[in-house]
């Protein structure tokens with residue numbers, strides 16, 4: 001799905017921001033920023049993890065084999081991403097070079113939420129359509145020969 005491709009691009013943007021903010025940091029600056037444990041494990045490389053240090057894992061990806069459940073998961077994921085960007089914007093409010101791309105990413109999550117909402121409504125409308133079933137016993141079976 002095209003959203004997945006865009007989300008990977010978002011990861012690249014966030015990783016680039018982190019790299020740009022840490023690439024020339026001194027050990028003292030890294031420690032003062034509370035990144036000592038991160039530095040110990042990863043140096044200044046970009047490692048995908050939550051703000052609390054939980055490494056990214058496919059276990060956070062949800063799919064149930066049910067369009068309604070999957071779309072509800074997608075909607076929740078977009079809202080969680082938007083909320084995360086808003087918290088990052090709060091934390092970086094004094095750095096417009098960081099806030100501006102975060103605002104862009106936040107807006108993209110809102111658009112994703114809207115598109116998933118449209119998809120959910122489409123699926124729900126399709127499921128609500130009146131069903132027609134054909135009785136093959138009454139059909140002229142010669143028409144398939």
Ligand SMILES: [Fe+2]
Pocket residue numbers: 003007078081108109112113
């Ligand atoms: Fe998204």
